[in-house]
Amino acid sequence: EAIGSLTSLRTLYLHRNDLSGDILFDEAICLLWHDVLFGGELNNLRTDCLGAVPEIECDCCTTCYESRDVGQHTIDQEALEALYQG
Secondary structure (H helix, E strand, C coil): CCHHHCCCCCEEEECCCCCCEEECCCCHHHHHHHHHHHCCCCCEEEEEEECCCCCEEECCCCEEEECCCCCEEECCHHHHHHHHHC
16 A cells, blocks of 8 residues: 555566565556556556466556566557456
8 A cells, every 4th residue: 555655656666576466456556557547657567477377466567577587578558458447
């Protein structure tokens, strides 16, 4: 919830570390991203959410990395918005 109070946050890099877990649409971080649709600031969220067994399950990440790997995948922003609204 502390991150959710950072309403001017534009970029958050949480990749290539030992974090694991879920970042869901109804959590504070995703709500900051969702607010981009309505005037929010967060538009770049990176985690280790790529791979056969990702360390992070992320509903609103804009870029996913494999854990400690050089590979990355950028999620189509329009597809992400459609998923959220769907």
